[in-house]
Amino acid sequence: QAVYQFIISNTGNGELTFAMTFEPHHEEERDEEWDQLFGFNATAATEDHRILGVLFAEDRFFVSGGDNGEAVNRVYEFDRAGRLVDQLDQPCRGLWGMHDLAWDGERIYGGCGAWIYSMNLEGGEVDSIRSPLIPPRGLAVDPETGDLWLVNSDDPIYHLDSDGDVLGTAPHQLRPYGLAWRADDPDGCPLYIFSADGESNLAVSKFNPQTGDFRFVVSLELEPDDIAGGCEVTTSWNGSHWVFVGVIQNPAGDRVALFDAGLNRSWISVDPESGVIQPDNRQECDLTISTAELIGGEYAIDLVIAHNAAGGELRLPITMVYQRQWAVVVEDNPAGYQLGKVYPNPSNGAGVITFHLPQPGRVNLVLYNQTGRRVADIAQDHYEAGSHRLTFSADELPSGIYFIRMTTNRMVRTRKFVMLK
Template sequence: IAEGGAEWHKLGESNTDPNQEHDGWTAHWEPFDSMSYVDIVNEFQGNEKGIIVDIVDLNYDDYVDKDGAVYPWTEHSPSGDPIPVPDPNGTGVTWFQRPEGFYVSRTLLECDKLINIPAMKTHDIPGETTIFKQYVGTYMQNAYGGGWGKGGLHVFGNDKVPNGFMDLYSYRPTDYAVVEGIWGVEGNGPQTGDDVKLNVIVAGGDPVATEAVTAQIMGFNPYDIYHLHLAAAKGFGTWDMNQIEVVGRSIQEVRRPFRKPSSWATGPMGIVRWLVNGPYEGTSIDPDYLNGEAGITPEEGDVSNGHVWEVAECNLRDDRSTLSLGGGSGVINYAFTWIKSDSQRSVYLFAKGDDELKVWLNGEILNESGKSSLIKLITLNEGWNALLVKVLNTVGESSVEVKLQDNDRNTPMGIQYLLVNTSRVVEGNKLLKPLSFKLSQNYPNPFPRTPGRKGNPTTWIYFELAQPGHVTLTVYNVIGQKVRTLVDKNLPAGVNYSVWWNGKDDLGRNVGSGIYLYRLTSNGRTLTRKMMLLR
């Protein structure tokens, strides 16, 4: 049982007040049948299987540098360099907070399996704190001086704390997560909020999906949780509810919206992908550079006034959902997206641009020129809504950020930001790009176990659907025997799906090295590819 809370000193250690009578390990927690960690350990000692049950206080744990040198917790000036942040899934994404990496807990690096058991709480930085925020406890503060708290993760600003705990998570990802929602905390958590008795347990092998479901139970839209975007970018799982199957009671059955913290440093998230066009030279935002800007609904690759509409994504590491439009004095840029809504609804639109902006929704102007920000209650139609933003930059760097929020500061559930309107088949005489039925090569391939890490090899399989319908994605061995069913459900089209396989069969047993086939079937069509597993 490992924990790294910074709110107590462990009894019997050199830095503990001799008058201290209890610590977090010996304290009895009344709402939990007055149990203590020490009681749990004692109960399981001498078990029939001979398994040793013990406590590791990570605040007193040894830590390791990049060359494998081990330091005791009393060493506050390690001679070696920290360990660079790993990329365990081969996504090409490494660090989010510290390019040099971290000193890492020896226990964390050496454990065979890691089961993560967080409590369900709100938090004034990431919004909610469950699986990933737990890794703040693995920060080895003793390697950075004699302080006892975890403040070293705040030195780059509170809004960069999620970047730090996602870096720490990368050294030893969770194998299985069990979110404890028997008691939770709402309001200004995690320490000064109000207790909530929910009696819910959320468990899963995809930590991103498990936290996404937990967030929705708590009344958050998973889209708004910044660190879930970071986790997905590193290949740790998916927060897209279209790709998550919930077994047991439904989310709606157990959903109990938590009161949000009064401040929320990293959320909610705005639009992170756009089609952009420009720049155009100009000192006024009023001229129409597109010859019909109000009604334009472009696609990637379209040309307007000699400029190509291109996909642009926000820099998640540094800017979250603020899109950089580049620099220059006296330049105009456009940004476009579709907003798909499952019903007609009223929402608040928040927009800001450097230095002046105009916003159109479904061809109607929402603001007058001369302003750099906009807050407006708007009505989204059921179905597809066209959003166009025009930004004038007078000097320096230019950017734009747009968010849609409900009365509870969420991106409303039931809306999606999409760059392709999948309802359009023909517009005039122009054949629009069709949706594709596509099965991509798994990545990585071959997929070995990550060097230096214990556990199973993992790979990701990506696919797209041309039509909605029932989908199966199945792994077979080379003689045609079914090994694992990865997907067996109805899915919508227009989504880039990603599915993780860990080299196990349907019974949870490891399969051997060799070539395997993975087959995608939907609407009477089938695609098959090969992959190689190395152990």
């Protein structure tokens, strides 16, 4: 976190009033709010005709399917380009499997039958709590408190704490299929609702838990026969903007679609936001930038100061380039899990990585660049106990600093190496 100070001075002979807000950078070429940004057909890639939930985390889409009936259903993994790269077994058996998905920064949540399940990104460390709704069709989680929000068709929206105790309910007139949480909603309505309400089968609304008010946002009219599914609101796709990610169900194939949901202001603030300055006086102001929740990239925003002096408005452009920092673990895991160093280092496009497992298990080896973006998958497979040696190629990647992250159900380890060409 960094704090920058600036001063507003009143050199006139009357009171100076001011109010400060943040707006999109006026020179930025950007989509209008609720324009579609991207999409892909999940059914075509998986042959699953019952795509239900979606979230975007660690530069991947996680999509829940329910086409296997009473058999084990899947959570499908797609890369940023919408290509199927892996699939996980869902931790439950049910007619449709996990419905809407939610993400708290560490774990995936999904409702199935009479239970709400959570697991890590590799499908391990499964936990569950009982749901007051059967099934919990729409599901959202507040990452700050761990509170859960559930809904199922005509039932009220349920508010639960992290232990599953009911904190409250809210009646509604919607037909919801997905819930999502956006902490810094500009209207104070952090719970987003994706519903099919007769007049619109792709309606987005939002709810203020403090006042109990619902607010209609937009109707996403795309193709005939489209119906809303699960949803998420995230800044992980594009850090400078909130993005609404929704499942669009259709008899011709279920899709995942992304929409611009507005400017991300959560990383920047100003204090005070407004005030009155007497003649020959000044106001000291603090501009605070916090990068704790940001992904790597460029952020551009305008600080707009409205005032009652000549001109009426001052617009100050702010641009920041942020490179995400990585914690590199070099010591061996006490339980016997080991990730060796990359050889050669620096590399000119190919390398060798070794690892050791004390017991059989699934291993994911993923390559990231220095901004934290996933750029390649080295291995996603089941390995026997013992030592393993893998050769990987990165000929298409430019020179720079990269990280290989090894993930199992019990540990995460990272190694750093340099690419020189």
